[in-house]
Amino acid sequence: MSDAITLTGLYKTAESRGKTQSLRALVSSIRRYMSPVALVCLWQVACSLGVLSTRLVASPIQIVVTGWTLVHDGTLPFNLGVSLLRAGSGLGVAITLGVVLALISGLSRIGEDVVDAPLQVLRTLPALALVPLFILWFGIGETPKILLVALGATFPIYLNLHKGIRSIDPKLVEMASTLGLSRWQTIRDVFLPGALPDFLTGLRYAVGVSWLMLVVAEQVNAESGIGHMMMDAQDFLRTDIILVGLLVYGVLGLISDQIVRFLESTLLAWRPDGRKGRKA
Amino acid sequence: MTSTHSYSEADPGTAVIVEQLTRRFNNGPPVLNRLDLAIAPGEFVALLGHSGSGKSTLLRTLAGLDPVTDGAVTRPRKVSVVFQEHRLLPWKRVWKNIVLGQEDKGIRQRAETVLEEVGLSHRSNAWPLTLSGGEAQRAALARALVREPAFLMLDEPFAALDALTRLKMQKLVADLWKKHGCAVLLVTHDVDEALLLADRAVVLERGRIRVDVPITIPRPRRHADPGFEGLRSLLLDALGVHTA
Ligand SMILES: Nc1ncnc2c1ncn2[C@@H]1O[C@H](COP(=O)(O)OP(=O)(O)OP(=O)(O)O)[C@@H](O)[C@H]1O
Ligand SMILES: [Mg+2]
Numbered sequence: 001m002s003d004a005i006t007l008t009g010l011y012k013t014a015e016s017r018g019k020t021q022s023l024r025a026l027v028s029s030i031r032r033y034m035s036p037v038a039l040v041c042l043w044q045v046a047c048s049l050g051v052l053s054t055r056l057v058a059s060p061i062q063i064v065v066t067g068w069t070l071v072h073d074g075t076l077p078f079n080l081g082v083s084l085l086r087a088g089s090g091l092g093v094a095i096t097l098g099v100v101l102a103l104i105s106g107l108s109r110i111g112e113d114v115v116d117a118p119l120q121v122l123r124t125l126p127a128l129a130l131v132p133l134f135i136l137w138f139g140i141g142e143t144p145k146i147l148l149v150a151l152g153a154t155f156p157i158y159l160n161l162h163k164g165i166r167s168i169d170p171k172l173v174e175m176a177s178t179l180g181l182s183r184w185q186t187i188r189d190v191f192l193p194g195a196l197p198d199f200l201t202g203l204r205y206a207v208g209v210s211w212l213m214l215v216v217a218e219q220v221n222a223e224s225g226i227g228h229m230m231m232d233a234q235d236f237l238r239t240d241i242i243l244v245g246l247l248v249y250g251v252l253g254l255i256s257d258q259i260v261r262f263l264e265s266t267l268l269a270w271r272p273d274g275r276k277g278r279k280a
Numbered sequence: 281m282t283s284t285h286s287y288s289e290a291d292p293g294t295a296v297i298v299e300q301l302t303r304r305f306n307n308g309p310p311v312l313n314r315l316d317l318a319i320a321p322g323e324f325v326a327l328l329g330h331s332g333s334g335k336s337t338l339l340r341t342l343a344g345l346d347p348v349t350d351g352a353v354t355r356p357r358k359v360s361v362v363f364q365e366h367r368l369l370p371w372k373r374v375w376k377n378i379v380l381g382q383e384d385k386g387i388r389q390r391a392e393t394v395l396e397e398v399g400l401s402h403r404s405n406a407w408p409l410t411l412s413g414g415e416a417q418r419a420a421l422a423r424a425l426v427r428e429p430a431f432l433m434l435d436e437p438f439a440a441l442d443a444l445t446r447l448k449m450q451k452l453v454a455d456l457w458k459k460h461g462c463a464v465l466l467v468t469h470d471v472d473e474a475l476l477l478a479d480r481a482v483v484l485e486r487g488r489i490r491v492d493v494p495i496t497i498p499r500p501r502r503h504a505d506p507g508f509e510g511l512r513s514l515l516l517d518a519l520g521v522h523t524a
Contacts, residue, residue, distance in 0.1 A: 175367040178343050178360070179423075181381040189380060193371040270371045270407040 058240035063247070066240040075229065080248060083218065083225040086142065087210045090149025094206055097150065098157025099199075106165030107191065119158060127152040127209075128216055135221065145217040145225075152213040153206035160202025164195030197268055204260045211253055294354070295321045295431050295463035296342065301351035302487075303337055311337050313487030314351070321430065324457055324464045326474030328519060329484035335467045338484070339435050342465070356431045356463075360424035364436045366416035368408035368423075375404045378423045394426040395419075397459075398452060414445040418452070425460060432457075434466045438473070447503070450476055454500070471515045475508045476501050483518040491518040 040060050046052040047059030054062070070076035105115035131148065138144035168191055176186045218227025226245050233241035296319040303312040311334040319325050329335050340346045341353060343361045368377045375391040382390075395401045398418040403411060411419065417437060424432055434453070438446040454477055457464055468474055474481045475495060483491035493514060497507045516522075 171363070171365065171367055172369060174345055175361075175363075176381070178345065179381045179427075185381055189372070190369065193369070196371070270409065272407075272409050 054239060055237055056239065058238075058243055062240045063243050066238075067244045067247070070241070070244060076244070076248070079224055079226050079229045083214060083227070084252075086145050086217075086225065087149055087214050090146045090213070091153055091206065091210050093146065093150035094153035094157055094210070095203070098154045098202070098206070099161060101154075102158050102161035102165060102195075103187075106162050106195070107187065116162070119155070123155045123159065127155075127213065131216060131220055140221045145214070145222065148217045149210045149213045152209040156202045156205035156209060157199070158202075160198045160205070161195055164198025165191055167198075168194040197264075197271070200260060200264050200267070203263075204257065207256045207260060208253065211249060211256075215249065295319050295323070295356055296465070297352075297354040298338075298342070299352045299354075301338075301341065301348065301353060303334070303341060303346070303349070310487050312341075315484075315488050317482065317489060319431070319463050319465060321463055322461045324466070324477060324479045326478035326481045327465055327467045327484060328469070328471065328474060328481060328515060330519065331469075333484045334487055335484055336435055339433050339465065339467055342431075343433055356429070358427060358429045359431045359433065360427050360429035361433045361435065362417075362420045362424050362437045364439050366408070366411075366420040368411075368416060368419055370407065370409050372408070373404075374400070374406050374408060374411070374419050377408060377419060378426050380423070382426075390426055391422075394422045397425070397456065398422045413441055414449065417441065417449065421449075421452070421456070425456060428460070429462050431463045431465070432460075434464065436467050436469065439469065446473075453477060471512055471519070472503060472508070474515070475505075475511055476503060481511075481515055483515065485518075491515070 043052070043057075044060045047054065047057070047062075052059075058066070067076070101115050101119065104111040105119075106112070127148070130151065134144040134148055138147065172190055172194070173186065176190050181189065214225075215227050218225040219231050222228040222231075226248055230242045230245035233239075233245070296317070298315055298317040301312050301315045302310050304310045315338065317338075327335050327338070337346065339361070341348060342355060343359060368374070369380065372380065375388065375395065378391040378394060379387040392401060392404060395404050398421050400415060400418050400422065403415055403419075408416060408419070417440075421437070437453075438449045441449060450473060453464075453466075457477075466474070466477060475497070478495055480492065480494050482489050482493075491514070493511065495511060497505060497511075
């Protein structure tokens with residue numbers, strides 16, 4: 001009995017939804033942003049009253065002003081460009097390497113024995129522990145930074161793609177063979193698209209790892225880049241610049257995540273709606 | 281891929297010849313034991329047998345998915361298989377699945393023609409995961425037919441469908457067979473299905489063909505035709521199901 005009453009209630013809400021919906025959405029979005037905005041205001045007040053020392057943390061207004069100056073004198077765009085180039089190159093190397101290795105080990109038994117075992121061992125090493133070694137090997141130019149990013153980002157690509165290729169339904173592969181598909185056609189039409197969802201999951205992790213590796217690489221030794229800009233600011237107690245750097249990292253992470261999600265929704269359009277959401 | 285040395289191409293007089301085919305797994309007892317079977321061009325043969333009697337094994341060997349290690353198999357070059365599961369690639373639209381592996385011009389037209397034949401033109405652009413079970417199986421049938429096989433193998437293609445859809449699919453297969461004139465080997469558990477569709481029913485038991493009966497009832501046939509009675513009890517007996 002009570003079930004029936006609940007249902008009726010639901011239907012009524014559904015009917016009257018159109019009118020109240022937009023208002024409700026507005027209210028809920030205001031509520032969502034209210035507490036962060038309040039926090040920022042509180043922070044500003046605390047700084048203005050001298051409760052928070054600017055040696056520890058700059059005030060929001062100061063951060064905005066500094067950010068504006070950094071954009072105008074070209075410091076921020078230059079360093080951002082350098083960082084983006086490093087992350088992009090490193091990620092590019094990682095994707096190439098990860099995909100090639102995953103294909104080798106995913107598509108042949110011999111390849112799996114040769115490639116997979118050492119990679120499984122290597123991946124247990126924390127990549128950041130290799131920073132000193134990389135500096136010894138490659139000096140302090142661009143190479144160690146790009147390679148560090150590549151090193152960290154290769155594993156999520158490799159591991160996920162390899163898993164994706166291995167978990168392709170053998171019945172589909174069998175079907176391809178009865179249809180007379182060549183090995184190359186089978187790879188192109190069955191293995192690669194079948195492993196694409198896992199590849200994209202790996203890519204999302206890889207992007208996250210790239211930023212992490214870059215932050216460390218640029219803070220340990222660099223003459224440019226967002227990380228260097230922040231380390232430089234530390235010497236002059238410029239907490240405002242450090243916070244601008246943090247903000248930039250945050251925005252970069254957000255944007256790259258959105259890009260991967262966009263790729264997922266366009267490339268995986270064949271998945272029914274229910275399964276489209278994030279898997280990881 | 282399918283050109284193991286033990287295969288040879290059939291001459292025009294016969295579609296499929298299996299001679300003394302033996303197949304065992306991991307040196308166990310033979311699943312197929314010196315099996316002989318011949319199928320004429322355009323003939324519709326239904327293959328019955330207990331679960332585990334080796335029907336799928338025979339079919340997979342004929343399809344070239346399992347190697348011929350002992351015995352000989354002769355079959356046409358152009359063969360197609362439809363399995364119990366549709367095995368469509370979820371990431372390719374229906375029509376692209378139909379013409380998978382074919383890369384010349386005019387594939388779209390060919391796909392549309394065969395989809396029309398199986399009554400699926402309206403779903404040509406759909407993603408396979410959005411098809412119903414019956415639609416997916418019709419697409420699988422279309423994919424088999426678009427290659428114009430001389431020999432079509434069906435491994436329990438309707439087993440996963442509901443009774444009503446199955447009846448429609450049986451009718452569809454009968455029509456398509458009449459139109460395309462290919463030899464057909466249909467694996468089924470359903471004696472009535474065999475009687476409705478086939479020219480000949482063979483029963484597989486302990487790795488060999490134990491019963492091989494022609495079904496001479498004139499077509500078009502209907503379910504529950506009284507002429508089926510004798511054959512039905514004969515086949516059920518052969519399958520070890522004792523009728524009163
Ligand atoms: N790859 C394999 N490895 C080992 N044994 C196998 C393999 N494939 C099939 N068999 C065995 O061969 C026998 C015949 O199997 P098959 O699939 O041909 O039976 P079937 O007649 O198609 O049965 P069903 O009607 O249940 O589909 C079974 O005992 C099965 O366990
Ligand atoms: Mg079977």
